[in-house]
Amino acid sequence: MLFDYFGGQCPPYAMSDQHPEIDSFEVRVLRQDAPGERSRWERHRVTYERDMNVISALQKIAAQAETVDGQPVAPVCWDSNCLEEVCGACTMLINGRTRQACTALIDRLMEDCPGEIELRPMSKFPVIRDLVVDRTRLFRALTKVKAWVPVDGYLDRGQGPLRSMEEQQQSYPLSECMSCGCCLEACPQYTKIESTQDESESDEDFSARKSATYDSAFVGAHAISQAVLFNTNPIGKFIAGERLDALTGPGGIQMCGNAQNCVAVCPKEIPLTTSIARAGRSTTLHVLKKWFDR
């Protein structure tokens, strides 16, 4: 989301500082004005307060709108919304690590690297401005693997199929995926695709061309995991074959190099490599079955 500030001020019931030895810290931000422009580093100094996270530091930077040298600058742009790590908006590289900015607490960051924080946009998606990137491709992958339950319609048909507690406990973690893109940022096989609209090209044509490009490139761990989620749903599995077709086509599961970075960086601790292994077995069987059925 592209909204940037919240009236962050220490509440009237705030306690004294937790880190009295720090009164301020520096934030280095990799800025870029627009797609195709050169990026540059900019340094900001932020006054330390208790219970800060990277979002509240960015809010202060937006409000003061000047660098450490007193240069007036446009506020840094970033994405955020829920601020409690369920919406997936605020992914960025914080001290080199892909994560959500809302749960990046300043106290913890100061323990690892006292006095300084480095912020960069995700590197696998085109930068729109500063820390804001275009993650359309990530959502496009959900369309490609048909990540939905193909119900007849929305009229009343009575209750859904019974499901065991065990099934629920297997599915639930997969359904917590918030499309933040951390797994994609960390994946060596997921490489950046940046397209530019031709002058003669309509918005619709450009959008169709982008989608086609995305569809031929690696879908990513998140989409593979969603395919597994819906292939194990009692109704969702009715189109399991179509999902497996998507996963065996161009940009499919065969591109996974098994680096296992995805599972290591997932903020929701989703068992992505287990999903990939399950999808791998299903696709192998699916291909063999199709081969024998010919």
Added chain:
Amino acid sequence: MPKQRVMVIGGGLAGLAATMKLAELGIDVDLISLTPVKRSHSVCAQGGINSVNARTRQLGDSEDLHLDDTVYGGDFLQHQPPVKEMVYWAPKIIDLMDRLGVTFNRTSEGHLDNRRFGGTLFKRTAFAGATTGQQLLYALDEQVRRWEAEGRVKKFESWNYLGPIIDDAGICRGVVAQDLISMEIRTYPADAVIIATGGCGLLYGRSTMSLVCNGGAVSRTFQAGAKYANAEFIQVHPTAIPGADKLRLMSESARGEGGRVWVPRTPHDERSPREIPESERYYFLEERYPEYGNLVPRDIATREIFNVCVHEGLSVDADRQCVYLDLTHIPREELDRKLGGILSIYEKFQGVDPRDEPMKIFPAVHYSMGGLWVDYERTADGGLNIGSPVNQATNIPRLYAIGECDYQYHGANRLGANSLLSCIFSGLMVAPGIETLLESSDDGTAADQPSSLFEGARRQRQQNFDALLKRPGGGENPYLLHQQLGEVMTRTATVVRFNKDLEQAYATVCDLEQRAAKCSLSDTGNWTNQNVVFTAALIDMFPLAKTLLKGALQRDECRGAHYKPDFAMPGLEATDPAERRRQAEAWCDKFEERNAKWLKSTVAVLDEDGEPQLAYEEVDTSLVPPRPRLYGLVGAEAIEEVWKERVAVN
């Protein structure tokens, strides 16, 4: 001839439910959202969704009891027919969401599991861990993506709705919107427009709401002539984690699963909570409300927590207000299975494991019961005429409102786990009405309207935007003004309200509004300019803030979340039976008087000077007659006795 299209503004639960249902009816839909719809604020709903279910039914529950709990909890301020229709649909909505793949928790036999929520004695709430809103939203997001793949739905994500386009006859013909990346302003003709943009928590600076919940879309609709109702009814959730950037929700489900609220009997007891013996703990909700215990309605729990900290001086910490919310007596495995999502939020932000240590929590602004005024068509048996284009319609023809941003379902106080229900219900229910509207239209499609109508609207918005960008430097800082607005609203218009504070607040807010007109921008560029978007949203907060304050100021009573100690009706003091009887009679007289004057919806319009003008409308209470709301009141039995006699006589 161009085809008819519907525009949905907002991609949370309500907007997505409407979109998918319209698509199913064969209607083309455009959907505008500030954020990718999967990141909408509905993801923050945690605890669950209410409906009568097979188990509660066998314990005596029914749809009519769900209706009763909802209107009693809401202090009778909501029209009852829409609520009745909603609770009758509720079981079907749960079934639908189950079929759509929501990973609801299960019983050992494989049925949906249920938990108890506030304001009811039945376990009506279906849940998916403690991330129910997220799971429900995703299921709808997936269905809408399916329709998008089929070409029925077009999404415009990272677009900001700037306002409706209204023709000379006063009919809504589309919207103006702005791309938040390229800043391009464009018009979208639409044969019906649905506003589904949620609450306005950002009026209070920090709340449990997401950053998109700035109320801007609703305010701009209000400024275009739509009525806004019951603005003064803002829910303050009893349990949130205080934070510098946000007050993070700690779901009612924590209490639904057995969580207990307490403070040490010794003020600011320095021992660790686990070392404080039972006898030295004050479980104030359980002691004061033996029937509902920790699950009293939210307005009551909030006032008690506020009171125990602020007036009784029993806050856990000496230097900030908080009470314990204790889950440590519940087995870890059960906590992980049912509440994992919220416990990890606490753990991540506070660095303490709530399975081992009681959480420290305090109330926070959470939900707006009020919203855009909408209509409904009642049937003879007190439900809704489904398929009527009047349902969820604002006073502007062809303009609708659903979800948190309508005022219709929750009265003066919303019960927990009823909001996910009202969002999905109003979304599903608005669609057949709009289908009827489109079928009966004989004045051409919106796209056939003269292009001057659209171009004029676009030009007007473009001029406003350009003027904002060109503000001279050296003026007010919009971020600091927003902070001041949040402070004054939080101090005067939350848990406890006094007329002199509200009067002062109104003056302060008017002053801030004038200063906001002199804001300077630190970014004057025309690409992904968050600074200008924020400033515009801030300017749009003032009409809503003023309406809220004025509504609160004028309403001299206590009802649900609106509490003015100067107009409270305390319990009975007398112990002598005759005197107690007399006091109960007097209490009931006063209650009847109060209802005669105030059992009315506040309906606001903005006048030519942008000042809110309030009127009061009768509430349809024909299904469940209003009765005193007596949770935990001293002398409740005596009052109830008198009240029952009066009802019997009438």
